[in-house]
Amino acid sequence: MAEAMGFYTDTTVCIGCKACEVACKSWNQLPAREGGQPELSGMSYDNTVRLSGTTWRHVKFIEQFDAPYDGRWLMMSDVCKHCVQAACLEVCPTGAIIRTEFDSVVIQSDVCNGCRACIGACPFGVIDINPVSATAQKCTLCYDRLGVGLEPACSKACPTDSIQFGPISELRTRAETRVGQLQAAGEKRAYLYGADPDGALGGLNSFYLLVDEPEVYGLPRDPKLPSRNVAKSSLFSGLGAALMGIVGLVSLRKRRMDERSESDEGSRPTTTPPA
């Protein structure tokens, strides 16, 4: 396998220009929503709102305003995390989801049958159905571009280098240096989310530099694999099945005993014995 490739996203330099979103849509020929009609979210300056089957990159606007002119605006370009231990790949029953030679996770649209198991399994809410193909879709880490030595469209388009692409080991070193730089400058909250290969899901091949709790960015604190529940759930179901089987057999035995006692009563002499 070639070296693991991925994204390091430094949210502190994201300016919310959405160039990455546009580049992603453009390169991957993803359809517009509502036939291209302007659509406003009505609750945010962000009108894309979320990742979907037709939006594989989404710049989140985290708008924390208690009062006018008093607040904070965080921005984060969100995408598939290409988890080292991927929940979607784990549950996919068709084998449509594969791990590539770049350690990225790709859905093969011609194999996917749209069962949607991966959507509920993804701990980050990344995957969705593309209404055009009727299959599950998400970021491919521009697999086609990587194959010919190009970097993904989003990182290529990012004007501030908030999204950086490269070998994961190199990106980690770069990200750690940046965290040190921010902390030295007084931003003590800076930390890396998903960069630890010994952490959740074996590390994320798309990791982030954040300056607040993960939940603030809409990220789970401790993402887990769905298979964590297989053994216990199956065990409890198995015990339930055994219990139900016993109930069935005990009920049959009870029926037999009831009938026997009824027939015993029926065969008993009804006349009163002479005094």
Added chain:
Amino acid sequence: MSDTFFTEPPDWKWLIIFYFFVGGIAGGSLFLASILQLFGRPSDRPVIRLAFKVALVGAIISGILLTVDLGKPLRFFHMLIESETGRPTLKLWSPMSVGAWGLLFFSLFAFLGWLGARHEEGKLKWSPAALFTRGPLAAVNAVLGGIMGFFLAGYTGVLLSVTNRPIWADSNWLGALFLFSSASTAAAFLILLITRRGVTASASLEWLSRVDKSALILELLTLIVFLVSLGAVARVFIGWWGLVLVLGVLIAGILAPLAIGAGKVARVTDRLGTMAMLVLFGGFMLRVVVILASEQIHVASDQVMRS
């Protein structure tokens, strides 16, 4: 806040709810038929035949519902066969993969049981079918069919638990809950068919009613354990879905049938019919609540971000 609140729903709605309900009845019917086939007596034969028919029809409906629900229904076979190599595909850690094979084998055993039933009724003259009426092959079919019946009844709950969705992945008790509910709804459905069709099977009816009541009690206990195991996530049920859970599942679907069935059941077929209908309603509502209460929850970031 549970990490499950940062995920998106898979849009499993009414087709899946109906599948869980119908598949549960089919699974429950096959294991009830198997128990009677193995340990019952000749007077149970009409109910055994009926249960095999219900299992087969349920399996067919289940297959149709699941296929129609796919985004690409014509690729349904990708669940079983690798499209590139043509080899069988099975992931033991993916309940959907195991479930696809489970439903296939369930259908096979239900079909063989149905063949035996048709032959016994004189509606099928094909003599090998007699092998599945009585004898060692029928017993083997009953054992394997019973196991697959239990599987189909419970795996749907396991499938929900093996996700990252709120409610579903926050408890390990959904499989057991659905299994007991499948047992109670299957028994109720058979009771309903027997009483409506006037099948002479009072002893079998009494057994089914007894099994139904026991399954309801186990379902009630598991429902309580399930809600407790959710911990803080159970707050999702404060509101509309909680009301449906209490009124539709707990009161109408479990407590009322238990109260109605408390009398001498063998002589009160009307009462049994009412009880059965309530159990079926409760079993359906259980699946509605469990699935839709989670489906309505979208990624929490919107709320968090604006808090």
